Amino acid sequence: MVFRLSEELRRRGHTVVPVLPRDGTGWLGKLFRNVGFSTETFWLKRPIDPTAVGRLMRLFRRHKIDVVHSHEFTMAVYGAAAARFLAIPHVLTMHGSSTITKALRRRIALRWAMRRSAHTVAVSNTTRLQFAKDLGVSTSAFTVIPNGVPLTVGNAEKVRKEFGCAEGDIVILAVGNVDVRKNHRMLLEALVRLQHDGLSVPWRVIIAGGRGGDQHAYLLEYARLQGLTDRVHIVTERNDIPDLQALSDIFVMPSLWEGLPLAMLEAMVAGKAIVASATGGIPEAVVDGREGILFPSGDLDAFARGLRSLMTDPVRRRTLGAAALERARREFTVQVMADRHLELYTRMFERRP
Numbered sequence: 001m002v003f004r005l006s007e008e009l010r011r012r013g014h015t016v017v018p019v020l021p022r023d024g025t026g027w028l029g030k031l032f033r034n035v036g037f038s039t040e041t042f043w044l045k046r047p048i049d050p051t052a053v054g055r056l057m058r059l060f061r062r063h064k065i066d067v068v069h070s071h072e073f074t075m076a077v078y079g080a081a082a083a084r085f086l087a088i089p090h091v092l093t094m095h096g097s098s099t100i101t102k103a104l105r106r107r108i109a110l111r112w113a114m115r116r117s118a119h120t121v122a123v124s125n126t127t128r129l130q131f132a133k134d135l136g137v138s139t140s141a142f143t144v145i146p147n148g149v150p151l152t153v154g155n156a157e158k159v160r161k162e163f164g165c166a167e168g169d170i171v172i173l174a175v176g177n178v179d180v181r182k183n184h185r186m187l188l189e190a191l192v193r194l195q196h197d198g199l200s201v202p203w204r205v206i207i208a209g210g211r212g213g214d215q216h217a218y219l220l221e222y223a224r225l226q227g228l229t230d231r232v233h234i235v236t237e238r239n240d241i242p243d244l245q246a247l248s249d250i251f252v253m254p255s256l257w258e259g260l261p262l263a264m265l266e267a268m269v270a271g272k273a274i275v276a277s278a279t280g281g282i283p284e285a286v287v288d289g290r291e292g293i294l295f296p297s298g299d300l301d302a303f304a305r306g307l308r309s310l311m312t313d314p315v316r317r318r319t320l321g322a323a324a325l326e327r328a329r330r331e332f333t334v335q336v337m338a339d340r341h342l343e344l345y346t347r348m349f350e351r352r353p
Contacts (some may be wrong), residue, residue, distance in 0.1 A: 001123075001136045001147050001148075001262060001337075002018070002028070002030050002071055003018075003032060003147070004148065004150065004334045004337075005148075005334070005337060005338060005341060006018055006032070006037065007035065007334075008335065008337075008338040009174040009338060009341075009342070010037075012338070012342075014218070015063075015090070016037065016066065017037045017038070017039075017040060017042045017059075017063045017076075018032050018037055018040070018110065019039070019041070019042050019059065019332040020032075020039055020040070020041055020042065020094075021041070021042055021074075022041040022042065022043040023043070023346060027211065034099055035109075035182075035323070037182045039084070040059055040063075040077065040090045042055070042056065042078070044074075052078050053078055053081045053082045053085070056078060056079065056080075056081075056082035057085055057086055060082060060083070060086055060088060061086070065088060066204075066345075066349055067088065067089050067090075067091065067345045067349060068083040068088050068089070068090045068091070069090075069091050069092070069093070069321065069341075069345075070090065070091070070092045070093070071092070071093045071095065072093075072094065072095060072097075072100075073094075073097075073100050073106060073109075073110060075092075076094070076113045076117075076238065077109045077112070077113045078091040079092065079113075080092060080112075080113035080116045080117050081113075081116070082223060083116075083270075084116045085119075088116060088118045089118050089345075089348035089349060091117060091118055091119040091120070091344055091345070091348065092113060092114070092117050092119075092120050092121070092123060092129055092345065093120075093121040093122075093123065093145075094110075094120065094121070094122055094123075094127060094233070095123050095127070095259050096122075096123060096124070096126075096127040096258070096259030096260075096280060096281070097309060101131065101134035101135060103274075107134065107135055107136075110131075110135060111135055112138065114135075114137070114141060117346075118347075118348040119143050119344050119348070120141055120142050120143065120214055120345070121142065121143050121144070121145050121290070121341075122142045122144050122145075123129065123144070123145065123146060123147050123259050123260045123281065124144065124146060124259055124280065124281025124284050125144050125281070125283060125284055126259075126280050126281045126283075126284065127144075127259050127260070127280070128142040128144055129167070131220075133244060134252075138259070140298065141169070143344065144208065145337060145340045145344075146260055146281075146284070146285070146331065146332055146337065146343060147260050147262055147265060147332065147337060148265070148332050148333050148334040148336055148337030148338070149262055149265045149266050149269050149328070149332060149333065149334060150333070151269055151329070151333055151334075152242045152266075152269065153242065153246070154242030154243040154244070154245050154246030154270065155242075155243050155246060156243065156246040157280070158240065158243045159240060159243045159244060159247050160247055163204060163206055163233050163246070163247070164193040164204070164230075165204055165247060167200070168202055168206075169202045169203060169204050170201055170202065170249045170250065170311050171203070171204050171205075171206065171247055171248045171249050171250075172187070172191075172203060172204070172205045172206070172247065172249070172250045172252055172311075173194055173205075173206050173207075173208065173209075173211070173244055173247070173248035173250070173251050173252070173267070173272075174187055174205070174206070174207045174208070174209055174247065174251070174252050174253065174254075175208045175241060175244075175251075175253075175266070175267075176208075176253070176255070176261070176263055177209060177210040177211055177212065177213040177225050177237075177262035178207065178209040178210075178213035178214075178215045178216045178219060178234065179211060179213035179214060179215055180214070180215060180216070180256070181255060181256050182213075182215075182253075182254075182255050182256075183217055183254045183256050183277070183298070184187070184207050184209075184215060184254070185215065185218070185219060185222065185257055185343075186254045186303060187205065187207075187252055187254055187303075188205070188219065188223060188226070188228070188232065189300060190204065190227070190300060190303045190304040190307055191205065191228075192226050193304050194298070194307065194308055194311075196323060199308060199311065199312075200262075201311045201312060203231065204231050204232075204247070204310065205231060205233065206233045206235065206242055206244060206247075207232075207233070207234045207235070208220070208235055208238045208241060209234055209235065209236045210236060210237075211236065211237065212236045212237075216234060219232075219234055220234060221230075221245070230238065235295040238297055242266070242270065245266060245267055245270035245272060246270060248267075248270075248272060249272070249273070249310075249317060250272065250273050250274075250275060250310050250311065250317065251263075251264065251267035251270075251273070251274045251275075251276075252275045252276065252307070253274070253275075253277065253312050254274040254275075254276070254277050254297075254303055255276075255277055255279060255280075255284065255297070255299060256277070256279065256283075256297055257280055257297070258277075258279055258280035258282055259279075259280050259281050260280070260281035260282075260284065261281075261282070264276060264282065264286070264337055265328060265332045266290065268285065268286075268324040268325060268327065268328035268332065269323070269325065269328045269329075269332070269333070270325075271321040271322060271324060271325035272321050272324065273283070273292065273293075273310050273316070273317040273318075273320040273321045273324070274286055274291065274292030274293070274307040274320065274324060275293045275294075275303065275307055275310060276292060276293075276294055276295075277294070277296070277297040277298070278295065278296060278297065279297040279304075282294065285331075286324065287328070290320075290323055291320060291323045291324040291326060291327055292311065292320055293306040293310065293320070294306075299303070301338040306346070
């Protein structure tokens with residue numbers, strides 16, 4: 001989201017200076033550098049490091065920064081402090097986490113950062129409600145700006161041969177790190193159940209597993225034990241998600257918890273029928289029965305029913321996919337997201353003393 005917003009702002013003539021953690025986000029830095037951004041780095045010498053504020057202040061002065069936009073907890077706190085000392089407008093975005101506010105010291109620090117920021121953005125209303133409850137603040141302290149994705153058209157033929165997809169195969173795509181939260185295990189369990197119940201539709205599953213995760217080996221072993229090795233593909237580090245979306249017939253997201261997932265918005269932009277758990281911000285983008293099929297998080301029976309209904313009904317797949325694309329164009333593009341952020345930035349800058 002940060003990368004796409006930065007690209008769109010630069011396209012509109014703004015100068016964007018990405019400041020990335022020195023350790024742990026090499027993939028993000030590579031994305032920025034590959035398209036010509038000059039990145040800066042941020043680091044902590046210890047868990048609580050006041051000297052990091054000074055380093056950020058010097059960086060902001062050197063680049064003559066007008067507005068600082070921090071994302072997630074660590075940068076929210078240090079970015080707010082550095083911007084405050086320099087009287088630079090500051091906005092912070094929380095993307096959602098089930099653990100970030102569990103520690104009292106983090107709740108105190110985040111409330112402090114919010115009070116010293118012109119705006120706190122949540123990527124979904126559910127995320128706003130969660131943080132308001134966890135922090136003990138009013139929901140009015142947050143502005144909701146949904147994530148946005150590019151209107152990109154993929155090419156299915158670039159990847160069809162790689163995954164051995166024959167004419168008539170129903171291709172089911174899941175996107176997300178292969179960890180417990182994404183619950184890819186339940187996808188395979190649902191397909192095994194449908195197969196045992198006599199579903200005769202030919203299918204293949206592609207799990208584009210991001211940077212991998214601790215469930216990778218387990219999922220491969222489960223597929224082997226169920227005799228599905230030739231139909232289940234788990235791949236990581238892909239930069240061709242639009243092509244995989246174009247190849248797919250159904251997009252699934254059986255996550256246990258989500259904010260407003262970019263992968264699902266990409267599926268909407270691709271005009272795909274969606275089966276997803278009704279968790280986090282997902283129901284804010286997909287209305288059950290209108291843009292996709294939603295089921296209670298963790299409900300294997302409901303998930304399997306939703307999958308079966310779309311795997312066996314091409315007309316319904318097309319109808320839901322068309323509705324998803326229409327809504328995505330209206331509400332969840334990078335351009336709409338950038339418009340909303342620029343409105344915030346402009347108001348903050350105009351109020352600057």
